Amino acid sequence: MDAKPSFQQEIRDLLTNRHIGFEDHSESYKELDFAINVNGVVFHLDVKEKIQKYQTANWPKIMPESEMFILDDLSARKCLAYAPNSGILIRDNLKNGYYFFSVVDLALMPKTRVNRQINKNQQGQKGKWVINLRNGKRFNSSEDAIDYLNKFIREMDTVLFDALECYGSYVNEKINEAGIPRKPAHWDIDVNLTK
Secondary structure: OOOOOOHHHHHHHHHHHOOOOEEEOOOOOOOOOEEEEEOOEEEEEEEEEEOOOOOHHHOOOOOOHHHEEEEEHHHHHHHHHOOOOEEEEEEEOOOOEEEEEEHHHHHHOOOEEEEEEEEOOOEEEEEEEEEEHHHOEEEOOHHHHHHHHHHHHHOHHHHHHHOOOOOOOOOOOOOOOOOOOOOHHHHHHHHHHHO
């Protein structure tokens, strides 16, 4: 059986074969891997892959290993630089699934942040996030994931500006109700006090 191409190559091939305009920035340390033209909107996408099981003794025990992904803090921060049209797509080679996390998901979903010791030219630390793949939007193929970007971009204004309740439904997160019920008079008071 032939080995899968790298995930970056899979995305390059997919975009090229479907005649979707893109710029490849996968060699850059400052940009996300791809800038994709999605119906006239540039969407910045970083692609990652889970190649092997994690040694769970080395990471916080907050979820089953099969749901775990270790993400660079730097990748998440780079997504913020291109917000709101940015995100991360992960290929899980062990479960044959694809998981999309928008920059909004990255900002709002539960995560555990840790520093990992590194010893390259000098000793230091590299920020990592332990995230649950189930908090991403799952797809069976990279084609379906790229197609979803159209829908995501169309819904962006609703997600960012129209929805008043807490956004997202994330694994192991319970959103409670708190405060007193708001009435129209409260908004009048708030407006008068802040203008």
